[in-house]
Amino acid sequence: MLRLVAKRLLGTASRDIPSRPLQILPRLYHENVIDHYNNPRNVGSFDKNDPNVGTGLVGAPACGDVMKLQIKIDEESGKIVDACFKTFGCGSAIASSSVATEWVKGKSMDEVLTIKNTEIAKHLSLPPVKLHCSMLAEDAIKAAVKDAEAKRAKMNATLKGADVKSG
Amino acid sequence: MASRLTILRRISILLKAPPSTTLRSLRPSLARRFLLRKVLAPNVSPWICAAASSFCSGPLNLPQDSQGPAAIDYRSVLSEDEYHRLANSTIQDLQEKLEEYGDVVELEGFDVDYGNEVLTLKLGTLGTYVMNKQTPNRQIWLSSPISGPSRFDWDHNTQAWVYRRTKANLLKLLESELEQLCGCGIKQLEQLYRHITAQEKNT
Numbered sequence: 001m002l003r004l005v006a007k008r009l010l011g012t013a014s015r016d017i018p019s020r021p022l023q024i025l026p027r028l029y030h031e032n033v034i035d036h037y038n039n040p041r042n043v044g045s046f047d048k049n050d051p052n053v054g055t056g057l058v059g060a061p062a063c064g065d066v067m068k069l070q071i072k073i074d075e076e077s078g079k080i081v082d083a084c085f086k087t088f089g090c091g092s093a094i095a096s097s098s099v100a101t102e103w104v105k106g107k108s109m110d111e112v113l114t115i116k117n118t119e120i121a122k123h124l125s126l127p128p129v130k131l132h133c134s135m136l137a138e139d140a141i142k143a144a145v146k147d148a149e150a151k152r153a154k155m156n157a158t159l160k161g162a163d164v165k166s167g
Numbered sequence: 168m169a170s171r172l173t174i175l176r177r178i179s180i181l182l183k184a185p186p187s188t189t190l191r192s193l194r195p196s197l198a199r200r201f202l203l204r205k206v207l208a209p210n211v212s213p214w215i216c217a218a219a220s221s222f223c224s225g226p227l228n229l230p231q232d233s234q235g236p237a238a239i240d241y242r243s244v245l246s247e248d249e250y251h252r253l254a255n256s257t258i259q260d261l262q263e264k265l266e267e268y269g270d271v272v273e274l275e276g277f278d279v280d281y282g283n284e285v286l287t288l289k290l291g292t293l294g295t296y297v298m299n300k301q302t303p304n305r306q307i308w309l310s311s312p313i314s315g316p317s318r319f320d321w322d323h324n325t326q327a328w329v330y331r332r333t334k335a336n337l338l339k340l341l342e343s344e345l346e347q348l349c350g351c352g353i354k355q356l357e358q359l360y361r362h363i364t365a366q367e368k369n370t
Contacts, residue, residue, distance in 0.1 A: 062303035118315055128297045129285075131316040132308060 029091055030125035036095035041102050044084040046070045051155050054148025056140040065089035065133065067097045069140035071104055071112075073148050080104050080112065085140075092130040096120050096137035109145045245305045245321055253321055254300045254307055256363040257328065257337070258286050261298070264356060272351040293348045296341075307337065313344045326364050327357075 029037070045068075046053045052073045059066040066089065072082040083101040087094045099120050104112045117134040120126075126134055245253075258281070265279045265288055276291025288296040294312025301308050307319045307328055319328035319337045328337035338356040346352040 060303065063301060121315070128295045128310040128312070129299075131310045132318075135316045 032124050033091055033095040033126075036098040036124075037091045040094060040098045042082075042084045042098065043086065045086065046072055046082075046084060051151050052148075054144040054146070054151065056143030056145070056147060058139045058143055059089070059136055061088065065093045065136055067093065067136055067140045069097060069100060069137075069144045071144045071148060073109070073152070077108075079106065079108050081106075090130070090133065092124065092126055093133040093136065095124050096126075096133045097140060099123060100137040100141055104141060109148060112141055113145060115141055247302065247305075250302065250305045250321070251300075253363060255284075257307065257359070258284070258298060258300070260359045260362055261338075261341075261356075262286055264353065264359065268345070268351075268353045272349050274349055290348060309337065309340075311340075311344060313347065314340065327360050 046055075048055050048070070050072075052075060054071045054073065056069045056071075057066070058069075066087065068086045070084050071080045073079070074081045083104045085097040085101045087097045100115070103115055103120075115138060117131070117138040120137055121131050121134040124134070262279060262281050265286075269277045269279060274291055274293070276289060278287075278289040280287045280289075284300055286296075286298040288298075290296075290312075295310075296312070297310040299308050300306075301318070304318070305320065309317045309319065311317065314335075317330045317333070317335065317337075317340070319330050319335075321327075322329040325336075329335065330337070330340075336357075338359055342353055342356045
């Protein structure tokens with residue numbers, strides 16, 4: 001019986017496709033968004049336990065968007081040498097976080113805190129309803145930087161403690 | 168108000184923790200509890216909760232200030248029913264006010280549309296406002312051509328929708344922005360709060 005139902009569904013589907021004309025939808029994704037969606041930059045993960053890696057995790061599955069953005073800091077210069085992301089959400093959210101990872105590379109932690117959601121939204125020509133995605137990407141950057149700074153502070157405190165003990 | 172709630176909850180969790188637990192080992196479990204409590208809404212399927220707990224394996228930043236996202240158990244702040252009543256009242260009253268406003272202000276391309284619980288206000292070439300409910304967070308989300316995205320929580324003390332980061336009041340913000348954009352003030356938008364809370368008391 002299941003096979004019959006499946007055949008019928010497939011049958012109707014194949015009958016519909018040739019007759020339906022191509023519909024042009026009134027809302028389109030900007031080509032930058034499509035580019036980042038099809039060719040996302042810097043997808044991946046770093047070791048979160050690495051003392052030089054800052055992890056920002058924002059959003060919640062119940063809301064429909066979760067972004068994890070990680071930055072790798074160069075110990076000496078304090079600059080961001082690498083970044084990666086993983087995002088669960090709409091095309092605009094994926095594109096926003098992908099753009100964020102591109103923009104943070106090579107910058108100092110103070111500099112990336114000045115990246116505004118409005119800049120990301122403008123670059124991707126996000127429609128009003130998707131501006132929240134760009135804000136989430138800005139929040140992800142801030143959270144990653146905060147985590148990296150906290151780790152550095154902790155590391156410095158541990159080193160100072162070790163110096164005091166040995167001295 | 169909500170940040171005070173977070174602090175109180177954190178203190179109570181720390182007090183309940185065994186004395187030998189270090190702060191470092193407590194943070195991930197704290198973070199997991201916060202995120203899982205937020206995620207475990209009645210209509211969320213178990214596999215999403217499992218995914219969330221594996222996702223949230225790193226330390227969650229719970230800032231005191233308004234810079235980053237704050238993980239709060241919204242269900243204890245506002246019940247879902249109460250939230251729907253308040254949010255629906257706000258959006259529907261606002262829709263009526265905006266339709267009246269549209270008759271007063273002669274603006275080409277002015278349109279107010281309400282569908283699928285999303286209120287869209289088009290101001291022609293001046294921009295578009297989108298307002299929608301975000302039930303899991305008990306928030307109203309607004310997208311403005313002037314101030315960009317904002318997320319408003321219901322503040323019990325002031326009986327208004329407030330954006331924590333900027334302390335902006337939803338209806339006050341709309342009043343000032345519409346006056347700025349259209350050159351014509353929308354009268355007494357803030358009075359709607361009285362109507363909303365009066366309805367709330369009657370139910």
